[in-house]
Amino acid sequence: xDTINEAIEMTRDxxxxxSVLLLGDAGTGKTRICQILTARxxxxxxxxxKDGVTILRPVISCVVPPxxxxxxxxxxxxxxxxxxxxxxxxxxxxxxxxTLLATCCTKIIILDEWQHLISRGAEPTRNGVCDWVKVLINxxxxxxxxxxxxxxxxxxxEDEQLAGRFPFRAYLYNFSLGTPEEQDVYAxxxxxxxxxxxxxxxxxxxxxxxxEKLLLALFIFTAGNLRILRLLLxxxxxxxxxxxxxxxxxxxxxxxxxRIHYARRLTKKNPFELSLAExxxxxxxxx
Numbered sequence: 001x002d003t004i005n006e007a008i009e010m011t012r013d014x015x016x017x018x019s020v021l022l023l024g025d026a027g028t029g030k031t032r033i034c035q036i037l038t039a040r041x042x043x044x045x046x047x048x049x050k051d052g053v054t055i056l057r058p059v060i061s062c063v064v065p066p067x068x069x070x071x072x073x074x075x076x077x078x079x080x081x082x083x084x085x086x087x088x089x090x091x092x093x094x095x096x097x098x099t100l101l102a103t104c105c106t107k108i109i110i111l112d113e114w115q116h117l118i119s120r121g122a123e124p125t126r127n128g129v130c131d132w133v134k135v136l137i138n139x140x141x142x143x144x145x146x147x148x149x150x151x152x153x154x155x156x157x158e159d160e161q162l163a164g165r166f167p168f169r170a171y172l173y174n175f176s177l178g179t180p181e182e183q184d185v186y187a188x189x190x191x192x193x194x195x196x197x198x199x200x201x202x203x204x205x206x207x208x209x210x211x212e213k214l215l216l217a218l219f220i221f222t223a224g225n226l227r228i229l230r231l232l233l234x235x236x237x238x239x240x241x242x243x244x245x246x247x248x249x250x251x252x253x254x255x256x257x258x259r260i261h262y263a264r265r266l267t268k269k270n271p272f273e274l275s276l277a278e279x280x281x282x283x284x285x286x287x
Contacts, residue, residue: 007143017141110147
């Protein structure tokens with residue numbers, strides 16, 4: 001978030017747009033960061049003046065669908081701004097878009113999964129997309145955040161003018177246990193989930209997720225991917241609640257591991273059925 005905050009502050013202070021590439025593989029938390037940013041900056045709100053009622057939208061967040069076109073994306077952004085009758089030419093839609101962005105006092109535009117706009121088969125061409133993004137930034141004059149895969153960075157950097165408009169780059173990775181510091185970060189993450197479970201769930205007995213054996217099992221199943229960790233815990237908690245004995249136990253995680261397919265898991269075995277020595281062997285090799 002520090003990189004994104006710096007870009008927003010620089011845009012505000014210099015009155016010149018500084019935009020951000022938010023890059024990472026699937027499940028590393030890009031969409032979650034976009035949600036946090038939207039919640040922090042503020043949702044839409046209504047203001048009234050002598051000129052009438054205005055809906056302020058400080059942040060516009062839009063998910064780019066697969067095989068998107070520029071016109072289709074502009075239509076989606078307009079709908080986020082409350083405009084639903086958009087059967088017009090692209091130039092007319094763009095004119096309406098920039099008018100509404102100014103009227104709604106929008107400061108930040110987030111385009112999530114933006115690589116779909118430049119993927120093979122998308123129309124128009126990549127060069128056309130890059131040119132459109134430059135026009136968007138120049139006309140909007142706020143901060144644009146393009147959230148996508150790391151590979152999409154190459155497309156930006158191939159266009160020198162476009163690359164210059166994205167001086168801020170934020171990279172997200174899967175968690176790692178390669179160093180003691182990284183192990184502490186992962187343990188802190190799991191501890192946060194454990195606290196939330198203890199505080200929010202109606203269990204009398206809760207397994208200790210930060211136990212070394214469980215920490216390793218969680219990491220081995222998820223390969224450090226945040227989305228898969230959340231999915232695994234959700235499935236395990238659902239199983240525990242349906243059992244209705246007010247317990248959250250290791251067997252719930254073991255069951256969830258049989259229900260969720262994740263190709264990048266570090267073993268085909270169920271890690272919640274392995275010993276600590278076996279888990280250490282998978283992760284660190286034989287010692």
